[in-house]
Amino acid sequence: MLTASSREVRAKLTGLVTPEVLDDDGAAARHYAHAIWSCVTEPGDGVAGALIAECGVIAAVEAGLGSGGTTNAALEAGRRRWQARLSSVEDALDRARHVGARLLVPGNPDWPVRVDDLGVHAPRALWARGNVASLAGDSALALVGARAATGYGEHVTGELATHLSRRGATIVSGGAYGIDGMAHRATLAVDGVTVAVLAGGVDRPYPAGHADLLGRIARGPGVVVAEVPCGTPPTKWRFLQRNRLIAALSDATVVVEAGWRSGSLNTAGHAAALGRALGAVPGPVTSAASAGCHRLLREYDARCVTSADDASELLGAQSPAEPVTSGRTDDRTRVLDALSVRSPREPDDVARRAGFGIDEIRGLLAILELDGRARRGPEGWRRVTSPS
Template identity: 35%
Template sequence: MRPSLLSITSNELAWLFMASAQRVASKHWLDALSVSGNTPKDLLTLSHDALPDIEKLKSEITPTLVERALLWERSDCNHKLVTFSSSDYPDALKQLDSPPLVLFVIGNVTLLTNHQIAIVGSRRASEQGKKIAEEFSLELSRNGLTVTSGLAMGIDSAAHRGGMEGVGSTIAVMGTGPDNVYPAKNKALLSQIIVAGGAIVSEFFPGVGPRAWHFPRRNRIIAAMCLGTLVVEAKIKSGTLITANLAADLGREVFAVPGSIFHAYTQGCHWLIQQGAKLVTTTNEIVEEIAIAPQQLVLKDVGDREKSEVKSLATDKLLASVDYDITAIDVIAQRNAITVDKAMASLLEYELRGLVAAVPGGYVKLRGK
């Protein structure tokens, strides 16, 4: 790689090289890092007699994709590479079986770690459906929640428009590279999102166009990053229901707006409600379900006000080391370089505040905290 292209650290560059191995599931890299105990840089540069599969993984690396990504990152100050170990990388994504090793982000990267709600639905939505999506999105954003969707026509576009009007703003997750807007009709909307302080996110390298299998991958990111998913108009067989099912599988909340029994685009919502999704008609029902007080959320976007004690706790290193699935106490202690006794004492305080819960085998971070 030409030295003039290097604007990131050696470990960030190593993550980028691993991500460029398009035919290798990211879990294989993560497993290798866990077994070897190496940094990403060392994993790629050191010989590994005990891990012969590493050479096979390394053979799949595509340097041209790496160079393309670096050129893209350097081409605009709004372009950012967020690697798996970055503080800007959403912890919630790490619950996925094979999470993205690198995210390509345009715009406000801090939104990735904000509290998010997904709003998704039909591309061929009714005018009423689009109005509902935009109004829900606006109210949720006014409460400090970031509205996340997939930049598609219909419900997605309406959700983004509402979200960027509030303090929580909006995130558009793409099924293409960050430089390839799909559908092309939404180029203007993408620009508006960035200008309004929102963010564009993709796991696909620059130059990558739309493929049918990209969109289920995009949907898993939307479902994983968000505390819950709201469905507004969807047919029974649709990508929207895939997103909702992914959210449910990840333990996230699923919400659905009811509608006419004679409308084909409300059948998916009614089916979700029958399966246990929460029927909602107001944003308050969503906020109450995810257990985040609106006034607390607004504090996230008011930098000159005094931060609440709960918010301060929610952003510190110890709490960040507790995952949304079971994390053993010795793992938490190791991540923070403290004794098990000290970790347990601190976690007890967090448990009393409702930020974590003690479970058999360790602790879990509570959703919405």
């Protein structure tokens, strides 16, 4: 597989997979192929997902990252952006080994089959620190909400997480400040199981102020998990893609507090699109921090959650709600994330960081320049903070 022998593959995976995988050449090759795809693609890359579904993960490596073979415009563009990241694979594996991360792939006994509902947009692999078995728990509930949470929101979150954890539910959230952090802390306080889903690599605690909290999760019965490899920084695009993973890992999602344009509505949209049950906690009508929850209740048929009993009912329900489109992003956001305000970057560097081919990135940069959000100089491209 891209010139690596069975012995070399086993060496690359040592410390990242179970001994049973290393003893099986076929399983080792499959794990390594998934790791490669995880390193060279952005989360949710449907072109890669379709190729893997058609060819199988090992054959897809040769078809997508080798030379020659049948092609089309989408696959050719994919090859250009994937091949630009091939050199990052070894570093990602080394970083994962250094922090004691586990590599999980579809078909692995600890693989959370819920995420397969994402179809061609499902993760190629998951990188985890902690008790990986907790990802496949029988009952999982996502508690999400605003970073700038109010005392009311944190109180309700703590109550829900505490009582649901005691009933055996796994609490899933995003590790952020505010509602997420309270969901994790309350679960840990009663020795419950909690899953923190990161937008960057599991070797890069984010936010930095939650490094201790994430460490406690990884050392306890829970797990810290990401679909991007170690060394990957969190960006706006990856946060939005991370939200779909939170929804997919859970049987139901409850939004505790959210502003009108909160990123938590993005998570709610993914939950609805997956047919997961969706709930929202009402708040004071005068509170901007609850405007998004009231919107979910009014416009998207979310269930009203006022107690742990209400949330428990969701775990056995399916939601007919339509996806919430607010908060979705596009390719331009990924390019802006790859640009710096201070340091000029060449198009090939921007393409590598954003996960695009060089031809795609030139077109997107040109559009951003017309919008006044990017500026080209003699040394490269910069992001413009305030369009003029």
